[in-house]
Amino acid sequence: MTAESLLPHVRLEGISHHFGGQPVLKDISLDAYKGEVLGLIGPNGAGKSTTMRIVTGYLTPVQGRVTICGHDMATQSVQARRSLGYLPEGAALWDEWTVWHFLHCIAAIRGLRGKEKNDRFDVVVAETSLQQVLHQTIETLSKGFRRRVALAAALIGDPDVLVLDEPTDGLDPNQKHEMRKLIRTLAQEKAIILSTHILEEVPALCTRLITIANGQIVSSSTPEEFAALASAQTQGDRQVYDTAVLEEAFRLLTTS
Amino acid sequence: MTSPDFGSFLGAFSPLYKREMRHWFQSPFAVIFLCIFLLAAGAFPIFLGNFFGTAQANLSQLFVFMPWLLLVLIPALSMRVWADERRSGTIELLMTLPVTTTQVVFAKFFAVWTVVAIGILGTFPIWITVNWLGSPDNGVIMTQYVAATLLGGAYTAIGCLISMFCRQQTAAFVSTLAVCFVLTLTGSPLIISAISEWAPPALIALVANISLLHHFQLIGRGVIDVGDMFYYLFVILFALALSIRVLSGVTAK
Numbered sequence: 055m056t057a058e059s060l061l062p063h064v065r066l067e068g069i070s071h072h073f074g075g076q077p078v079l080k081d082i083s084l085d086a087y088k089g090e091v092l093g094l095i096g097p098n099g100a101g102k103s104t105t106m107r108i109v110t111g112y113l114t115p116v117q118g119r120v121t122i123c124g125h126d127m128a129t130q131s132v133q134a135r136r137s138l139g140y141l142p143e144g145a146a147l148w149d150e151w152t153v154w155h156f157l158h159c160i161a162a163i164r165g166l167r168g169k170e171k172n173d174r175f176d177v178v179v180a181e182t183s184l185q186q187v188l189h190q191t192i193e194t195l196s197k198g199f200r201r202r203v204a205l206a207a208a209l210i211g212d213p214d215v216l217v218l219d220e221p222t223d224g225l226d227p228n229q230k231h232e233m234r235k236l237i238r239t240l241a242q243e244k245a246i247i248l249s250t251h252i253l254e255e256v257p258a259l260c261t262r263l264i265t266i267a268n269g270q271i272v273s274s275s276t277p278e279e280f281a282a283l284a285s286a287q288t289q290g291d292r293q294v295y296d297t298a299v300l301e302e303a304f305r306l307l308t309t310s
Numbered sequence: 311m312t313s314p315d316f317g318s319f320l321g322a323f324s325p326l327y328k329r330e331m332r333h334w335f336q337s338p339f340a341v342i343f344l345c346i347f348l349l350a351a352g353a354f355p356i357f358l359g360n361f362f363g364t365a366q367a368n369l370s371q372l373f374v375f376m377p378w379l380l381l382v383l384i385p386a387l388s389m390r391v392w393a394d395e396r397r398s399g400t401i402e403l404l405m406t407l408p409v410t411t412t413q414v415v416f417a418k419f420f421a422v423w424t425v426v427a428i429g430i431l432g433t434f435p436i437w438i439t440v441n442w443l444g445s446p447d448n449g450v451i452m453t454q455y456v457a458a459t460l461l462g463g464a465y466t467a468i469g470c471l472i473s474m475f476c477r478q479q480t481a482a483f484v485s486t487l488a489v490c491f492v493l494t495l496t497g498s499p500l501i502i503s504a505i506s507e508w509a510p511p512a513l514i515a516l517v518a519n520i521s522l523l524h525h526f527q528l529i530g531r532g533v534i535d536v537g538d539m540f541y542y543l544f545v546i547l548f549a550l551a552l553s554i555r556v557l558s559g560v561t562a563k
Contacts, residue, residue: 163407163408
């Protein structure tokens with residue numbers, strides 16, 4: 055392993071943030087390496103989306119440092135954001151635009167030109183299966199397609215880091231399956247941070263789980279450790295990835 | 311600014327600018343703006359200003375009404391610039407792309423200014439008509455067009471700045487109209503004569519010089535003074551610099 059590959063793609067150091075005096079994040083530190091899929095879980099309002107907005111540079115934390123692929127978000131934000139693709143929660147897009155124009159415009163803003171841009175466009179459209187809606191305006195699309203358009207926009211610059219806020223939200227079971235498959239494929243070459251409410255998808259998707267409650271990291275564990283925590287507390291004879299077991303672990307970690 | 315810096319500035323600026331232009335012309339707003347502007351720009355001199363009755367071969371009738379037309383119509387464009395982006399949440403997508411706040415602010419401003427300039431230049435048939443009917447001083451008319459474009463730029467920059475503070479488009483419209491109205495009116499004979507009774511000459515000169523209209527009239531006389539040009543460029547750059555500061559603050563909270 056070279057020294058470079060030992061450096062994390064994403065590093066958060068001592069991040070604290072507050073909204074109008076109300077603390078929302080307290081001393082969050084985490085590293086995400088290439089090949090990792092970090093799952094952020096926690097109750098609503100725990101600070102998952104705020105953490106992601108800080109990673110992407112949309113919010114500047116009151117305290118702490120964000121480093122993306124060696125670039126400090128505070129001083130080299132353009133270079134840092136060049137290595138970063140973001141799927142925001144809710145995914146507000148440019149509704150009057152066709153998918154084709156939208157993705158080409160994002161690619162151009164990300165600095166892609168000519169053949170390189172067209173090639174990336176083709177790859178991303180294939181990955182997210184958008185061929186059939188390319189010439190539709192975004193406002194006419196279903197929620198599942200909107201989500202995939204937003205994901206395509208995050209992927210088009212081929213960033214080393216992906217930040218996905220609830221990537222499977224609003225998708226039907228087939229689309230969820232496709233999305234998970236895509237995330238696992240992408241994970242080989244990238245560091246991925248995602249947040250989710252759906253505990254069943256956690257073992258299938260994430261290599262590490264970060265549980266956030268009340269703005270603090272309460273546990274960092276593999277999916278197996280996470281489930282074991284619950285099994286130890288309950289009868290212990292249930293299947294490891296049983297939803298009820300996972301929910302039990304979630305409840306144990308986030309309430310106390 | 312050295313040339314490689316300028317090159318990297320243009321790198322994301324030009325697609326951002328194209329995006330804004332597409333945004334304006336994809337929705338009916340720019341076209342509605344241009345239609346109303348050109349209708350009014352044509353109708354006011356003829357029906358209110360007695361354009362044909364004065365029998366003078368110049369465009370002073372057009373440029374008497376132009377500042378007031380720009381004053382009312384530009385806030386209707388600029389109100390959308392940030393209010394829309396913030397309300398719909400697309401600002402999150404925009405500001406997490408590898409772009410600087412300067413590039414975004416400049417792209418939005420230049421796009422609106424372009425629409426305004428298209429409107430101002432769209433009055434050229436009146437210019438042709440005047441040349442057809444008589445022999446006007448085309449040099450003066452040219453400076454009047456330059457003055458109107460600069461004035462439009464100042465209103466646009468102020469409008470874009472105010473739009474940043476407002477989540478509601480109507481709030482942005484009314485505030486921009488009010489601020490621009492005050493900045494325009496400070497140089498009018500009404501205000502000047504009201505304060506000339508008591509105010510020291512230096513204050514009168516200051517109040518007159520703040521006015522956006524005052525410099526418009528100076529340039530419109532046919533003499534392009536570097537000071538008047540710099541005045542507008544200063545107002546524009548000041549409003550844009552403030553926008554950049556505010557935008558950095560908006561995303562930090």
